[in-house]
Ligand SMILES: Nc1ncnc2c1ncn2[C@@H]1O[C@H](COP(=O)(O)OP(=O)(O)OP(=O)(O)O)[C@@H](O)[C@H]1O
Ligand SMILES: Nc1ncnc2c1ncn2[C@@H]1O[C@H](COP(=O)(O)OP(=O)(O)OP(=O)(O)O)[C@@H](O)[C@H]1O
Ligand code: SF4
Ligand code: SF4
C-alpha cells in the first residue's frame with residue numbers, strides 16, 4: 001500500500017482536512033410537511049487535521065458526532081460553512097471528483113452488525129468498492145482483497161473470503177468493515193464508534209489494529225467514540241463535543257490530566273476504572289440531560305447543568321474559544 | 337431460614353437445539369447470592385450470560401434441548417415447581433428481570449406509566465389507582481419525575497427508558513432483580529447516574545441484584561461479588577475486592593489486563609484467539625486454547641476448587657485448594 005504515503009507527502013504542508021464554521025441542520029417536519037424547526041446536529045464546528053495524525057471526537061449520545069462524520073464524508077450537505085480536503089472545498093467538487101474523494105477517505109461506520117450486507121460473502125464485500133471505482137481486472141481485485149484481509153489480520157484469507165457476515169464473530173465482522181475501508185488505499189479514515197458494540201478485549205484489538213495501520217501508512221485517522229478511557233492509547237488529540245459544538249480540544253494527555261471545561265471534567269469524573277471501592281460511594285454526575293438540539297439553551301449550552309455557571313454571562317452569551325493553557329482550547333467563560 | 341442464601345444455583349444447565357446440533361450455552365453453573373447483595377456476572381459476548389438469566393427466570397425459548405439443575409429460593413428447591421406455581425410464587429414475585437435491550441422493547445403506543453404498572457395489575461391484581469400511586473413512587477426511586485408517567489416511550493431519551501424498565505422490574509418489590517446489560521447502550525454520564533440509582537435502591541430497599549454485563553469498569557460501581565463466565569461455565573467466583581485486586585483464573589487475569597483505565601499509561605492488552613464453539617466445546621479446559629499457563633493436565637475438564645473464603649476457581653492450577 002504505497003499510494004497513500006505518496007499523497008500524504010504531497011499535502012504535508014497544510015492540514016489534510018479542515019472544517020470551517022461547519023453547520024449541519026436537519027429540517028424536522030410533522031406529518032411530513034409541517035415544519036417544526038431544525039435539529040442543529042452540527043452547529044458551528046471548526047478544526048484542522050494534520051496529515052498522519054490520529055484524533056478522537058468524544059461526546060454524549062446525540063451530540064452530533066455521526067452527523068459531523070457524515071458531513072465530513074460529503075454524505076450530508078452542510079447547511080453553512082465548508083469542509084476542505086487537501087486545499088479544496090468539498091462543495092466545489094464535481095461528480096467525478098467527489099467519487100475520487102470518497103475513495104481517498106475510508107469510512108468505518110457505527111454498528112458493525114448492521115454495516116455488512118448479510119447476503120454478500122466477504123469476497124464480494126471487498127470486490128464491490130473496487131468495481132465501483134473502476135478496477136476492472138478480477139485478478140487485481142482478488143489480490144487487493146487478500147492484501148486487505150492480511151492487513152486486518154484475517155489470515156489466511158482463504159478461510160474468510162467465502163464466508164458470509166453471520167458466520168463471523170463481532171470482532172471479525174468489524175475487521176472486515178475496516179478491510180473494506182482500506183481497500184481503496186485512502187489517505188484518511190473516519191471511524192464512527194468502531195468498537196462500542198464489542199467486548200473489551202476485542203475492542204482493544206481492533207483499536208490497536210487501526211492504530212498500527214494508521215502509523216504504518218501515515219494515514220490520518222479520525223475516530224469517534226464515547227469511551228474516554230481508550231482514547232489515550234489510540235489518538236494524539238481529543239475534541240470534546242457537546243450539543244453540536246466542540247467545547248474543548250487539546251493533546252490527549254494534556255486534556256486527560258488538565259480538563260478545563262466543566263463538561264469535560266464531568267465526563268472524566270463519571271468514568272470508572274475497575275476498582276472495588278467504586279461500590280462504596282456515589283459518583284458525581286451533572287443533573288439533567290443534554291439539551292434538545294431543536295431549541296438549544298441560550299448562551300453556553302451546558303449552562304443548565306453546570307455547577308460553575310456565571311449568571312448573567314453563561315446563560316446569555318455564547319462563550320467563544322479561549323486558550324487557558326498552551327495548545328489547549330476551550331469554549332467556556334471561566335477562562336476569559 | 338435466615339442463614340440460607342436468597343438464591344442458590346446448583347449445576348444449572350441449559351442447552352439449545354439448533355440446525356447444526358446442540359448449543360451448550362449454560363453448562364453446569366453453581367453459585368449463590370445473599371440478601372441485599374450485588375453480584376456481577378461478567379463474560380465475553382456469547383458466553384451464556386443471557387442464557388443464565390433466562391434459566392433463573394425460567395423464561396425458556398422453544399428450542400430448549402436440555403434444562404436441569406437446582407434453583408433454591410430461600411432454601412426451597414423450585415425446579416420441581418409447575419409452571420403455574422413458579423409464576424405464582426417466584427417469577428416477577430421474588431425474582432424479576434430487566435432483559436437485554438428491554439428499553440427498546442417498550443410498547444410504543446402505551447403510556448410509560450401504564451406499562452410500568454402492568455406487573456402490579458397482572459401479577460398482583462391491584463386496582464389502576466393503587467398501581468399508579470406505587471408506580472409514581474418507584475419512578476422517584478429510579479430518578480424519573482412523575483410527569484413522565486403520562487408520556488409515550490418515544491418521548492423519552494434512552495437513559496429515561498432504561499430507568500423506566502428498571503422501574504418495571506422494581507414495582508412488585510422483588511427480593512432479587514436480574515439486569516441484563518442495563519447500561520451498555522448508554523453513554524458514560526447516563527451510565528453513572530443509573531449506577532447511582534441502583535446503589536440507592538439497594539440501600540433503601542435491601543434488594544439483591546444480579547448485574548449481567550461485559551463492561552467490567554461500570555460493573556465495579558455496584559459489584560460486591562463477581563462471577564466470571566467463559567464458554568457456558570463459571571470460571572471464577574469471588575468477592576469483588578479479590579477479583580478486581582488479584583484475579584485468580586488465567587482468563588480473569590488476561591481479562592483484567594484488557595480493560596482500559598483512564599489514568600494508566602500502559603496500553604491494555606487484548607486476549608488472542610476466540611472462545612470455543614459451544615456446539616462442540618473441547619473435552620478438556622475450555623480456555624486451554626488461549627491459556628498461557630496450560631499444562632498436560634488441562635486436557636481434562638478442570639474441577640472447581642475453593643481457594644480462600646468465598647472464592648472458587650475452575651482451573652487445575654488451583655488444585656491445591658479444596659474440591660467443591
Ligand atoms: N438524518 C437526520 N434527520 C433528522 N435528525 C437527525 C438526522 N441524523 C441525526 N439527527 C439528529 O441529530 C442529532 C445528532 O445525531 P448524531 O447521530 O449525529 O449523534 P451522535 O453523537 O452520533 O450520537 P450517538 O452517540 O448516539 O451515535 C440527534 O438529535 C439526531 O436525532
Ligand atoms: N434460542 C437460542 N437458540 C440457539 N442458540 C442460542 C439461543 N440463544 C442463545 N444461543 C446461543 O447460545 C450462546 C450463548 O448466548 P447468550 O445470549 O446467553 O450469550 P451472552 O453471554 O448473553 O452474549 P452477549 O454478551 O452477546 O449478550 C451463544 O452461542 C448463542 O448464539
Ligand atoms: S461557560 Fe459558564 S455555563 Fe458554560 S461551562 Fe463554562 S462556566 Fe459552565
Ligand atoms: S485448567 Fe489449564 S488451560 Fe485451563 S485455565 Fe487452568 S491452566 Fe489454563
Ligand SMILES: [Mg+2]
Nearest residue numbers: 065066067110
Ligand atoms: Mg453516532
Ligand SMILES: [Mg+2]
Nearest residue numbers: 385386436516
Ligand atoms: Mg446477552
